[in-house]
Amino acid sequence: MEEREPEGRTLGSRGLAALLPDPAAARPAYRHLARAIGALILDGRVALHARLPAERELAAALNVSRATVTAVYDLLREGGYARSRQGSGTWTALPEGRTPRGVTRLLRPQDSAIDLARAAPALPEQALADALAQVAPQLAEHAHTPGYHPYGLPELRASVAERYTLRGLATTPEQILVTSGAQHALTLVLGLLSGPGDRVVVENPSYPNALEAMRRARLRTVPVPVTDTGWDVEILESALRRAVPRLAYLIPDFHNPTGCLMPTAERSRVLRAAHRSGTWLVVDETLVDLALDVAAPAPFAAHGAPDAVGKVITVGSMSKSYWGGLRVGWLRAPSRLVTELAGQRVATDMGGSVLDQLLALALLAREDALLPPRLDRLREQRAALAAALTDQLPGWTWRLPPGGLSLWVDLGEPVASALAERALDYGVRIEGGAFFAPDPGLFERRLRIPYTTGPAVLHEAVQRMAATLADGLPPSRGDRGPRWIA
Incomplete structure (x- = not known):
């Protein structure tokens, strides 16, 4: 044939x-x-x-x-x-023997390079061991059931709903869909609520994997800027009013990659503007627990009147605050939409791992014990990275973010892609700022540098980047092989 x-x-x-x-x-x-x-x-x-x-x-x-x-x-x-x-x-076509970078980014590098392309902390071994011991009897009980939970384990849905309620947004389990990570949640939403050619408002810069999901859904992105000082809400309101987009995707809590936190008054304005334009607002809260210098913010939808939050979808995940290896995330949405999304899900995914969901439930129950030391480590690592940059690369500038996992660094000149390419020869894997842009050619002056490894490793990584610059940068080759972003 x-x-x-x-x-x-x-x-x-x-x-x-x-x-x-x-x-x-x-x-x-x-x-x-x-x-x-x-x-x-x-x-x-x-x-x-x-x-x-x-x-x-x-x-x-x-x-x-x-x-x-x-x-x-x-x-x-x-x-x-x-x-x-x-x-x-x-x-x-895909050449024989080549792998799309969407796959290779997920693979742990097999070389000895310091990996600064990922903003994903590891989970302490003892915490995982304790959780595994706790859930083993529960898993045995589930072994007598079919094990399919397209909505998610009922007890995990209840736990996530309670967390939203305690944070100031009354939520029932019927408003929660447990997913295989935040990216899965976003993909489900895009598949149900949008079609090729639809407009979607996105921040510029934004999370690369979310932008990739929109490209693959063949959506038309409408970028709105996020600078070192945050969002220009007038521009965002104008984009919602003029483009009348189907969706808007925002990361208001310790924005990835800039680290900015959207003020309360601006959240209310965005909610009103999205309501007026009839836009579904997809709020990514995967970093909300990583508040380092401020109190953890309330859910975005808690800042609007009831009639203004009916089309707000909130996405959360275990990946940044606990461990990406669990592949457990969730979304909060109107209960009818949750039912429709569950139907969308079963076409490709009958339900998440029961073991992973039980582990997530056990870890969330120990949140008060597990999160504070994690935040202390992140503060220490953030300070170590800032000190190393100040000492080794004084020409670079940044704003210290109030939370999150990385610095959004201005290099002072458009050399980010060339530096990222050459730095691999010096044992550092990092991604240039252009990868965070909805449109090509932007953020060549920027690097996202995560502080998710220990102080000594961060200091060594900065030394290697300084040596890379000192030896000079060749023109970028453009295609430099596998990359991974989180």
Whole structure:
């Protein structure tokens, strides 16, 4: 049977051109462009099995000759990044032996590099051992049941609901859906509430995996800036009013990557603006427990009148405050929507691991004992990172965040991608700020540097980055292989 490509997935010439670098930035231009398209395919910013633009159209969009684009497509086919069929066009592909970076980012590096690409703390071994011992008898009891819980374990749903109520937002278990992490929750919401071409307001910068989920859902992002001083709520209100987006995705609590905390008055304004535009507001609270210099904020929806919070979906997770290896998250939403999302879930995921959910329940029950020492360690590590940067790289600047897991550092010049590329040769894995941007070409002056490892390791990492800069940076190669972001 003849292999056929999926229909209806064609890349526009202008859209692809907007993702590509200036053809004149490196010579020969066709190799420069082919390498960039290959990197976009591995990154997921260009979908697999998508039809590439006609050569003449892409040549016009890039302002290059058609012969140049022909050479680009020839190189892509040669490298396995594209395949062509007569009369069918040229389609993107995954080369043999290559893995999409969405997968490789999840793999623990096998080398000895200090990994600063992940903002994900480890769980103390004793805490995990104690929780495992506690839940073993409960797991044995569940072994006599089918084990499918598409809504989540009832006792975990009740525990999460109680946490919201204690934080100031009355919640029932029927308003909670337990998911396989916050990313799973967001993907379910995007799948149910949006369709290709819908607009979604996002912060700029924002969490890369959330942006990737939106790209794969073929949504049109409407970026609103988040600076070192926080949100310009007038711009956010204007975006909600003018774009009338289907969804808005916000990280108001120790924003990833900037670390900013949205003030209470601004939360109320955003809720009112989203209500007026009829926009579903998806609030990511995965970092809310990591308040280092302030009290942990109340849930976002607690700052609005009842009629203004009916379309607010709050996403939470165990990953940042406890351990990402549990793969337990949740969302809070109107109970009817929770039922619809559970139906959406069973098409691909019959329910989360019972063991993981029991462990999450045990860890949440010990929150008062487990979180304070974790926050103390983060304060110590944040101070160590700031001191090392001040000593070794005095030209870099940042604002100390009141919570969260990382510093959003201004390098003073647009060298972030080149530094990230070269730093790996010096034993440091880190990601440039451009990876946090909804649109290409932004935040080349920025690095997100997590303080999730010990002070000595952070000091060594900063020394290695300083040595990288001292030895000089070559032009970025663009495609530098596997990366991982959390």
